[in-house]
Amino acid sequence: MSAIASSPVQRNRKLSSRTVFGALQHVYIWIWLVLFALPFVVTILRSIQDVDGGHSFAAYQQVFESYRGNLWFSVKVTVITIIINLLVSIPGAYAIVRYTVPGKRFVLSLLNLALYTPGAVAGISLVITYSYLFHIPRTTTGLVGAYVVGTYPLMLVPIIVALRDLPQVYEEAARTLGANRAQSLFRVELPLLGPGISAGILLTFVIVFNEFLVTLFIAGPHTTTAALTVYNLTRTGFLPSTAALAAAMQLISFLVVLLFFRTFGSRYLKGTFLI
Amino acid sequence: MARVRLEQITKRYGATVAVDRVSADIREGEFITLLGPSGCGKTTTLRMVAGLIDLTEGHILFDDQVVNNIPTHRRNIGLAFQSHALFPHLSVAKNVAFGLEVRGGMSKGARNARVTEMLEMMELTGFEERVPAQLSGGQQQRVALARMLATDPRVLLFDEPLSALDRNLRDTLKYSILALQRRTKKTAIYVTHDQSEAFAISDRIFVMNKGKIEQAGTQLDIYLRPQSEFVANFVGDNNALRGEIISISENGADGRTAVVSANGYTLSAFCPPDVAVGDNVLAFVRPENIHVLSETDGRGDPTVVEGTIEQIVFEGPTVRITVDAKGFPLKVNVGGAERLTLIEGGQRTVRLKLDEVTLVKSNGVTL
Numbered sequence: 001m002s003a004i005a006s007s008p009v010q011r012n013r014k015l016s017s018r019t020v021f022g023a024l025q026h027v028y029i030w031i032w033l034v035l036f037a038l039p040f041v042v043t044i045l046r047s048i049q050d051v052d053g054g055h056s057f058a059a060y061q062q063v064f065e066s067y068r069g070n071l072w073f074s075v076k077v078t079v080i081t082i083i084i085n086l087l088v089s090i091p092g093a094y095a096i097v098r099y100t101v102p103g104k105r106f107v108l109s110l111l112n113l114a115l116y117t118p119g120a121v122a123g124i125s126l127v128i129t130y131s132y133l134f135h136i137p138r139t140t141t142g143l144v145g146a147y148v149v150g151t152y153p154l155m156l157v158p159i160i161v162a163l164r165d166l167p168q169v170y171e172e173a174a175r176t177l178g179a180n181r182a183q184s185l186f187r188v189e190l191p192l193l194g195p196g197i198s199a200g201i202l203l204t205f206v207i208v209f210n211e212f213l214v215t216l217f218i219a220g221p222h223t224t225t226a227a228l229t230v231y232n233l234t235r236t237g238f239l240p241s242t243a244a245l246a247a248a249m250q251l252i253s254f255l256v257v258l259l260f261f262r263t264f265g266s267r268y269l270k271g272t273f274l275i
Numbered sequence: 276m277a278r279v280r281l282e283q284i285t286k287r288y289g290a291t292v293a294v295d296r297v298s299a300d301i302r303e304g305e306f307i308t309l310l311g312p313s314g315c316g317k318t319t320t321l322r323m324v325a326g327l328i329d330l331t332e333g334h335i336l337f338d339d340q341v342v343n344n345i346p347t348h349r350r351n352i353g354l355a356f357q358s359h360a361l362f363p364h365l366s367v368a369k370n371v372a373f374g375l376e377v378r379g380g381m382s383k384g385a386r387n388a389r390v391t392e393m394l395e396m397m398e399l400t401g402f403e404e405r406v407p408a409q410l411s412g413g414q415q416q417r418v419a420l421a422r423m424l425a426t427d428p429r430v431l432l433f434d435e436p437l438s439a440l441d442r443n444l445r446d447t448l449k450y451s452i453l454a455l456q457r458r459t460k461k462t463a464i465y466v467t468h469d470q471s472e473a474f475a476i477s478d479r480i481f482v483m484n485k486g487k488i489e490q491a492g493t494q495l496d497i498y499l500r501p502q503s504e505f506v507a508n509f510v511g512d513n514n515a516l517r518g519e520i521i522s523i524s525e526n527g528a529d530g531r532t533a534v535v536s537a538n539g540y541t542l543s544a545f546c547p548p549d550v551a552v553g554d555n556v557l558a559f560v561r562p563e564n565i566h567v568l569s570e571t572d573g574r575g576d577p578t579v580v581e582g583t584i585e586q587i588v589f590e591g592p593t594v595r596i597t598v599d600a601k602g603f604p605l606k607v608n609v610g611g612a613e614r615l616t617l618i619e620g621g622q623r624t625v626r627l628k629l630d631e632v633t634l635v636k637s638n639g640v641t642l
């Protein structure tokens with residue numbers, strides 16, 4: 001009898017504790033979201049502030065007039081880096097996954113070393129190498145070279161993962177149907193490696209477009225990227241135009257990622273860690 | 276359409292011999308099956324014919340041309356994979372057109388006409404624009420067959436194409452494959468571990484074990500006249516009794532009949548040519564060739580065996596009984612009305628007549 005009488009009360013208590021816990025979970029998530037987004041929001045607010053205390057987009061106009069070159073240069077070196085990364089990583093991943101390379105594990109961890117090297121260390125090393133060995137510091141070549149060295153594992157690793165998951169039977173089927181090596185590669189394997197390649201392109205873009213530390217060491221007066229310009233400008237104070245440039249970069253990154261997901265997302269990124 | 280000859284083909288991986296001096300002469304338009312348990316080398320053999328694996332030794336000939344050094348894409352073969360291997364990013368029509376496109380030399384119109392023809396043949400009209408993921412397992416395998424036939428290959432190769440499908444589909448598709456081969460009159464090599472598939476579709480069956488061909492022949496040869504212990508055990512269900520030849524009598528044109536003493540039974544059997552009195556042999560009796568006798572039948576026949584029923588399992592068309600006869604369990608299939616009598620009768624003992632006993636010279640290996 002008593003058990004029956006007490007059961008609704010117990011259920012109520014259970015329900016309310018669950019509600020409280022659920023609410024706490026939401027609060028927890030929102031705290032982090034706000035903390036993450038806050039700097040960007042503040043930057044954007046600062047960028048639309050006028051000298052007289054009002055709001056306008058005048059700073060953006062200034063960015064477009066003065067720093068258009070830097071933004072364009074950033075896009076250019078990023079695209080070149082992505083292309084070189086692809087040319088290095090696709091054959092590289094193929095060799096690592098499909099063939100027996102002696103000391104494969106060692107080679108692979110060596111290749112990934114670039115990801116664990118502190119930016120300043122990489123910068124110094126590259127300056128020394130480029131100045132004394134290749135004589136290409138402060139050039140676009142030097143800058144792209146530095147980016148490739150620093151970011152090709154970001155391209156290589158997703159392609160390796162995708163290639164490992166790609167059964168060899170598709171390649172074999174293509175061969176039995178009369179496709180030669182190149183036809184099988186371009187018509188079957190590369191399209192099926194889409195998820196890996198897409199992930200690699202996306203990661204390389206986000207990292208290289210916004211790269212600053214290594215750039216600081218390598219870039220010269222004629223090879224100043226947008227990210228470096230932002231840094232240079234902050235040394236003269238936090239003007240709205242500086243904030244506007246930073247916000248513009250943020251916006252470009254965001255738009256590229258968004259566009260990428262919209263265009264390729266459903267086709268190439270399904271089932272990857274990105275979607 | 277080509278005659279395919281395998282001459283002593285061998286594949287070694289280090290010290291392991293995957294395929295050991297396999298030879299076969301496959302006539303133009305013949306449908307043969309490589310039948311064997313997993314790891315017997317049948318798939319490796321097929322993949323060597325396809326050019327996906329290089330030979331260690333031996334030759335493969337299509338008609339009179341040695342193809343050892345011709346790469347897969349120029350061998351003009353069609354291969355059906357177990358996993359069907361349809362390109363997941365291409366539509367059904369594009370999958371079927373793939374071989375025609377990469378080979379070139381065909382106008383777009385002709386290509387489309389060929390694709391339509393193939394899809395019609397495989398009853399896939401209306402599925403052109405679907406992608407493989409939107410098809411059922413059976414449809415996928417039919418697309419794979421259409422894709423393989425579109426380029427009009429010289430030789431058809433099948434690598435367990437049905438083993439990923441459910442039983443009913445397998446039964447339907449194996450007859451479709453046979454019908455296709457008969458219609459196109461192409462030489463075909465089919466790899467399977469499923470003997471019912473092999474029996475249904477082959478002109479000849481090559482039973483493989485441990486990288487070697489144990490026996491090659493028609494379904495009847497393989498089933499009724501197994502030449503080795505392995506074949507007798509692997510193909511169909513069998514009771515294996517170890518025994519010794521007591522006497523051999525000549526039967527004129529029919530050959531010789533041997534009397535065998537095995538596990539305390541006396542059996543009469545057709546005697547293979549390589550066996551003499553005193554030899555150790557294995558006597559095989561299929562469960563369906565053991566007949567339950569009535570009380571009065573076979574009195575005084577020394578080959579009649581008596582035993583107690585240990586287990587009765589109703590399997591639908593037949594009843595499988597396990598009979599303990601002189602300490603040896605015999606598997607017996609009983610069909611027809613007899614099976615119902617047996618189940619409902621509550622009988623404890625049976626008298627059995629063992630027919631069509633096959634003898635294989637024992638190689639001394641215990642079963």
